[in-house]
Amino acid sequence: MSRNQTGTADARIGGFSAELRESAKEIWEANHRHPFLKELGAGTLPTDKFIFYLRQDYVYLIDYARMFALGSAKADDVETMAWFARLLEGTLSTEMELHRQYCERFGVSRRELESTEPASVTVSYTSYMLREAYNGTLANVVASVLPCTWSYWEIGRALRDVPGSLDHELYREWIEMYSSDEFGELALYLTGLMNRLAEGLPERELRKLKEQFLTTSRYEYMFWDMAYKKEMWPN
Ligand SMILES: Cc1ncc(C[n+]2csc(CCO)c2C)c(N)n1
Numbered sequence: 001m002s003r004n005q006t007g008t009a010d011a012r013i014g015g016f017s018a019e020l021r022e023s024a025k026e027i028w029e030a031n032h033r034h035p036f037l038k039e040l041g042a043g044t045l046p047t048d049k050f051i052f053y054l055r056q057d058y059v060y061l062i063d064y065a066r067m068f069a070l071g072s073a074k075a076d077d078v079e080t081m082a083w084f085a086r087l088l089e090g091t092l093s094t095e096m097e098l099h100r101q102y103c104e105r106f107g108v109s110r111r112e113l114e115s116t117e118p119a120s121v122t123v124s125y126t127s128y129m130l131r132e133a134y135n136g137t138l139a140n141v142v143a144s145v146l147p148c149t150w151s152y153w154e155i156g157r158a159l160r161d162v163p164g165s166l167d168h169e170l171y172r173e174w175i176e177m178y179s180s181d182e183f184g185e186l187a188l189y190l191t192g193l194m195n196r197l198a199e200g201l202p203e204r205e206l207r208k209l210k211e212q213f214l215t216t217s218r219y220e221y222m223f224w225d226m227a228y229k230k231e232m233w234p235n
Pocket residue numbers: 057060061064087090091095148149150152153183186220223
């Protein structure tokens with residue numbers, strides 16, 4: 001069972017995934033406490049920070065979707081291949097559509113959104129994940145993408161439980177999407193797959209998976225921080 005300070009225990013997640021979650025629990029708890037998310041839940045997050053986040057997240061998701069394509073390419077069976085292919089499609093349509101719609105409301109066109117210059121953290125995060133995926137097995141792909149899918153679901157549910165968070169006309173949709181059962185199913189599928197793929201692996205490979213999970217968990221924190229500070233590159 002995994003449990004964090006916000007009380008989002010999930011008895012459905014055990015095995016190696018729960019071990020990964022436990023080994024990265026400090027950084028996950030720091031994520032929950034980050035001012036970007038505190039203010040998003042309270043409805044006080046300044047719009048310019050949210051737009052900055054959406055634009056960076058959009059270009060992040062373009063590369064992140066490639067991780068799912070690599071998951072499909074590296075899968076050993078047709079069912080897993082198809083699952084990653086559906087996830088790839090879902091990311092490009094459902095998740096990125098939310099970003100496109102938000103940006104339209106703020107007068108940022110689709111072309112502008114796609115041509116967003118990636119910040120240093122965005123480049124570093126996606127380059128790291130793609131390197132690990134290209135050089136590794138499906139288990140390495142899953143360990144690298146797991147914090148992203150799983151932590152957003154955890155964050156979404158924690159924010160949904162903040163009194164009044166769903167009254168905010170801007171942030172409600174964001175919270176609803178990430179706390180949805182549909183997104184929960186993705187996280188649960190990936191934790192189950194991680195558990196199956198880790199079975200019987202030698203200690204050295206399990207250590208590598210832990211390192212990948214911890215690194216992308218840290219990048220998740222850095223992403224919130226970069227967005228909150230609107231941090232690009234040094235001149
Ligand atoms: C920095 C960053 N990390 C995680 C997510 C969340 N996310 C990315 S892909 C995916 C699965 C379904 O499309 C989920 C939940 C994000 N948007 N941005």
